[in-house]
């Protein structure tokens with residue numbers, strides 16, 4: 666007999682109801698089993714589940730999941746693969762979040778679709794700076810022939826990817842002014858104590874006609890950003906800022922920090938341009954705006 670704990674029940678029968686029903690209607694026990702194992706941290710199905718969880722290399726596990734969860738219900742714009750569902754992901758698990766194949770999350774897919782449909786990112790010849798590159802962006806962007814890609818990070822040695830990432834501080838960029846056409850900075854500033862300096866550095870190295878996407882998680886229930894730079898205890902940071910390596914929670918005033926550096930900012934809720942069904946299909950979340958910054 667299988668006994669689910671409260672968290673697992675909530676994930677599968679409430680937040681993840683649609684994903685669960687899609688799998689159930691396939692009458693594919695293998696798909697359901699694999700989904701459950703991949704979705705929850707301690708799914709009580711004994712040794713087989715544990716073996717699947719530990720299947721190495723990780724690409725083999727992803728290949729297996731890609732096979733059993735194949736379908737037409739969701740589509741990842743980053744890798745163009747289709748599945749029954751995206752996997753749940755996050756500290757507080759979100760349903761329909763992570764691509765089984767390439768690992769993209771909602772925040773990657775929304776940017777990817779925006780870049781593809783609304784910009785010349787995939788066709789124009791561009792110099793791109795990507796601070797603290799996420800694996801998906803690093804692996805995809807550096808192979809694009811139209812892009813001269815530069816990634817930087819304060820601790821590149823901690824990555825299990827990105828061997829070409831340059832060790833550099835975002836608050837002290839070693840590039841001359843007007844070096845880049847595009848800066849793609851996704852979920853980085855919430856980790857940096859002196860975010861004002863980081864923003865002004867990105868402004869400095871961007872071409873006068875260039876543009877930047879500088880996204881952070883924003884708590885829309887907060888009018889003002891909450892930070893206390895005296896706190897450097899991971900447990901306290903988790904409690905106060907939502908993650909052990911975050912140094913603040915941005916509120917609605919985040920946009921002012923970008924403007925303060927000189928940027929003109931357009932806040933785009935790109936998911937709003939899609940229907941409810943399309944949002945499910947591409948695994949999007951409303952209220953996760955794109956902060957498009959230009960120097961003009």
Ligand SMILES: [Zn+2]
Pocket residue numbers: 741742743744745746764765766767768769
């Ligand atoms: Zn994908």
